[in-house]
Amino acid sequence: MSGIYIHIPFCKQACSYCDFYFVTKPDNKNAFVDALIEEIRSKKNTFYSSDAIDTIYFGGGTPSLLTIPQFDKIFSALNNTFNTQLKEVTVELNPDDVTKEYLAGLKSLGVNRVSMGVQTFDEELLLFMNRTHNSAEALKCLELLKASDINVFTADLIYGNPGQTLKMLEKDLDILLAFDPPHVSAYSLTIEPKTRLGKQLELGRLIPAEDETVEKHFELVEEKLKQKDIHRYEVSNFAKTGSEALHNSNYWEHKNYLGLGPGAHSFWWDRSLKTAYRWENEPDLKNYLQTKDFNNPSKERLTLQHLAEERIMLGLRTVKGIDLKVLEAKYDYCLTEEQIACLAQKESEGKILFDTNAIRLTSTGLKIADALTLDILTA
Ligand code: SF4
Incomplete structure (x- = not known):
């Protein structure tokens, strides 16, 4: 069983901590979907299309910037190309994009797991992170998720932010836990060099949280989630029994996955199982839209x-x-x-x-x- 990761490279604006590949210009979404479908079709009758695919993960960027008809076209191409025997289909969402109809549309296409980037409910921290949504939008989105037919929803939180106290984090956790989430991903803030926070750090305008504080946050997250039977199963991932993420678990177990879209990574074992290959699609939307041959990436051979x-x-x-x-x-x-x-x-x-x-x-x-x-x- 293998997985497919699809990178949707559009965001409304750049979050201050993010170093993923994305563009903030909204143009070219239709052209991107057409190119993605070309890339999907280029895998027909190849090494990759014979393996059974049991997970698909739409990440980004912001997949929820695509419309339901655009997702529909992508799913048709996927089902026509790959041997899909899907157990888990995940779409990442941002709270300000979601409506009841949108969730119902995703569900009708086979999506059974959504991942929402909440990060915090604290308005000042949301501004510090340069998120596009506010706390009220996150709450509304959680209510919609809770009322929807999507089997599993998960929310991302970021802790260890400069100036974030244990009390602030506890409030974030209490608010989230009131929605009884089956899965939570909680990450400590990492300040990457090429991000807005990285620049601020370089200029001495930002003081990161002390290690000791981050450690206390780590413990608080585990303790609060455990009280609700949401157990840590990986450093940053917590779930109720049976709601663990299949797609991400497959990464940790070195199962094959094919990455599609600009900036997507792939990993695939050689048939001999004595070596495997890893490669990355060029993180450049403009070039991606002009690509004629999707089957010629330069691959790293792994011993x-x-x-x-x-x-x-x-x-x-x-x-x-x-x-x-x-x-x-x-x-x-x-x-x-x-x-x-x-x-x-x-x-x-x-x-x-x-x-x-x-x-x-x-x-x-x-x-x-x-x-x-x-x-x-x-x-
Ligand atoms: S964190 Fe998500 S929404 Fe924010 S810039 Fe990065 S990919 Fe886009």
Whole structure:
């Protein structure tokens, strides 16, 4: 089973923290949909169209800037090209785009999961993030989602913002939890160099939150969500049992996925299963609209050693952790004596749970998952 990711590169304005590929000019949406359909059709009768596809994820950018008829055309092309046996179809939405009719339209096309970028309900923080929506629009959208027939909705929150107190975060969580969400993604703010916040940091006009504060936010998120039976299953992802995201879980388990649209990434195993390839569509809408040959990207070849290390990194961010037998059978990777000693040391510090079958991080370990992974891989 494989997945498809579709990048919709339009946004109304640039959020201050965002370093995804997007354009803020609304022109060219029809031309984009036509080019996307061309790209989809170019995969017919290829390596990619024979595999069963069980998840589709529309991300961006802002997929909810497309109309239902535009989605309809895209779904027709997908169903005509791929072997679709869909279990999960997700569309990312921004609160200011959503109406009851829009959600019903998505549902009628087979969308069964929507992901809404709430980020916070605090008006000042929304301004700091340069979001297009306000708190009232987010609340209205959550009410519509709750009343809709869409099976699962998820909301994104960002914590660890400069000036954000624990009380402010608690208020955000309380407001969101009143809607009983089946899934929540909560990210700590990262300030990327090429963003508006990155520039402000460079100019000394922004003081990031202290590590200690971010750690307290991390703990508060986990605690509040746990009280509502929404459990962490990955560093930034929480769900009620059975509502975990299939598409994203597939990324962490190295399943094949095909990225379509400008800036989309793909990952696909070679038939030998001894190597895999990763590639990126050029993040340039103008060039994308003029592309004649969608089947000639330059691909990075990944060795089993590289893949094993990546799988450890991704797996240790999940509560399930890493199955050592899978690591050996699929990636030909065995732990060295030095790594075993390093794991034993981390276990004695309460950061890792480790036996002959699996490695998992404890709640304490998950706070520093990336640093721990690096220590294990370089031991
Ligand atoms: S966060 Fe989402 S809506 Fe904001 S600029 Fe980035 S892609 Fe667009």
